Amino acid sequence: MRHPLPVSALAAVALLALTACSSGNDTAGDDGELALVNDGTLTVCTNPPFEPFEYEEDGEIVGLDMAITGEIAADLGVELRPLNTGFDAIESGAALNARQCDIAASALTINEAREKNVDFTDAYFDADQGVLVASGSTVTDEAGLEGAKIGVQQATTGATWVDEQGLEGVQFEDLGLQIQSLRNGQVDVVMNDVTVLEAYAGDGLEIAFVVPTGEQYGLAVRTGNTALLDAANATLERITQDGTYDELVAEYFGTGEPTAEPTD
Incomplete structure (x- = not known):
């Protein structure tokens, strides 16, 4: 049974996109304004191989997590850049805190220990x-x-x-x-x-x-980076409501229909 993600103000995405394009130093982003590690790029820490969520194909990192974060990047009006990162640095929050990336997407299970080091989006997958x-x-x-x-x-x-x-x-x-x-x-x-x-x-x-x-998977951002967290949640809500999420799951699982559902 599908559980819709919590309602977010989708209009915020457009505002955040403008902010993302106009700012981007590696010290901002914790005060309500969206700033990216690299201007014009949403850098995503991920840890392939973990097919179908993240894996390499023709020299590029692809998968469901990259497709979802690609939707976030598109809503922000920026490019997506996957960054192959050790899983321990992802789940501990070390990569985010070191400003190696803006967001972590690596089939990352939400739990209390990790929530002490990162902020999670709404859950998007059961496992x-x-x-x-x-x-x-x-x-x-x-x-x-x-x-x-x-x-x-x-x-x-x-x-x-x-x-x-x-x-x-x-x-x-x-x-x-x-x-x-x-x-x-x-x-x-x-x-x-x-x-x-x-x-x-x-x-x-x-x-x-x-x-x-x-278990439930979530995307992770640096603790206190509320602007990016809100933008990511708005995109998760959008793709859940407009059918994009179902299409992506069907594509990467090769089933023709989702094998798991996003949850709140």
């Missing part, structure tokens, strides 16, 4: 954790994880869940390295967001089971 195994694996449920080496992506929900359960986690910097470690037999299973693991099911790998976590 759960999945467990990927080699075909024929005896791991079929949570009980099967006992004693297994579990490949996790550092600083993610999956890594936290494995630690909280007292299980053996092997940390990797990104999803690509996780998958490689599973294929090489370095780990027994891989845990990450089930939405992205589904892309690897087949060719000797399969989803063993799903761990419901009730």
